Amino acid sequence: MPYQQVIERKPARTTTKFTGEVTCKGGMSRGIVKDLSSAGICFQLNFDINAKTGEEVSIQSTEFGHLTGVVKWYRGDRIGIRLDPSSKTAAQISSYYKYFR
Structure with missing residues (x-):
C-alpha cells in the first residue's frame, strides 16, 4: 500500500x-x-x-462585516477563500465567535 501524506490544517x-x-x-x-x-472560509x-x-x-x-481574501480553490458551487492575515480580520472573526456562536 502506498504511503499517503496527511496534510493537517493548522487553524x-x-x-x-x-x-x-x-x-x-x-x-x-x-x-x-x-x-x-481564522485563516479562511468555505463559501457555497x-x-x-x-x-x-x-x-x-x-x-x-x-455576522462578521467586510473581509477580503484570495480564492485558494473552487469545486463546483463552492470556493475556498484564504483571508488576509491582518489584526482587523482576526478581530472580526473573534467577534463572530463571541457574539454569534
Whole structure:
C-alpha cells in the first residue's frame, strides 16, 4: 500500500450556516458560509461568478462585516477563500465567535 501524506490544517474550522455575499472581477453572488476559521472560509455560491484561483475577492456578511481574501480553490458551487492575515480580520472573526456562536 502506498504511503499517503496527511496534510493537517493548522487553524481549527467551525461549521457554520449563515448567508453572505462574495464579489470578484467575475461578478457577485450571495451564498452560504459553510465553514470558517481564522485563516479562511468555505463559501457555497448561489450563482457561478467565474472565480479563479489567486483572484482577490471581498466577502460581506452581517455576522462578521467586510473581509477580503484570495480564492485558494473552487469545486463546483463552492470556493475556498484564504483571508488576509491582518489584526482587523482576526478581530472580526473573534467577534463572530463571541457574539454569534
